[in-house]
Amino acid sequence: MLDESGDIAIVNGDIVLISDEKLVEQRIRIALRTFLGEWFANNAVGIPYFESILGLGNSISKIKAILINEINSLPEIQEIIDFDVMQDGNVLLINITVIDINGNTISIENDELNII
Numbered sequence: 001m002l003d004e005s006g007d008i009a010i011v012n013g014d015i016v017l018i019s020d021e022k023l024v025e026q027r028i029r030i031a032l033r034t035f036l037g038e039w040f041a042n043n044a045v046g047i048p049y050f051e052s053i054l055g056l057g058n059s060i061s062k063i064k065a066i067l068i069n070e071i072n073s074l075p076e077i078q079e080i081i082d083f084d085v086m087q088d089g090n091v092l093l094i095n096i097t098v099i100d101i102n103g104n105t106i107s108i109e110n111d112e113l114n115i116i
Contacts, residue, residue: 002026006033024076024100025108031070032094032113054115060085063092076100090115 001009001016009016018026036046047053047070053063064085071077082097092113098106 002030020102021100021104021106024074024098024104025106027074027076028071028096028098028106028108029111031074032067032111049115060087067094071096071098078103081105087115 001018001022003009032047034046035050036048037043039045047066052058052066064083067085068080068083071080071083077098078101079099080096081099082095084095086093092115094108094111094113096108096111100106
């Protein structure tokens with residue numbers, strides 16, 4: 001499990017493990033924060049933030065399509081039920097509801113992504 005700052009969560013000297021809906025939720029959050037080429041083991045993984053999102057002149061509909069594509073590529077995701085992106089200054093606010101491959105409904109509300 002990752003804590004609020006993105007570090008591995010350790011409680012009483014033990015790494016905290018998660019499963020089921022919490023694991024899928026965390027994988028979605030990680031996917032939304034991974035830049036294309038960032039992961040050393042596979043530089044094809046990630047969102048093309050530098051190429052297609054960051055900077056001026058990018059429409060919310062284009063950004064939304066890129067993010068939806070990334071979420072749909074996760075093997076744990078069966079279906080995206082709802083996906084909304086709003087820009088608030090330099091931050092994208094994301095609300096998402098998905099169904100995972102086990103039939104669980106998972107919602108993430110007001111997830112913040114800095115875009116500048």
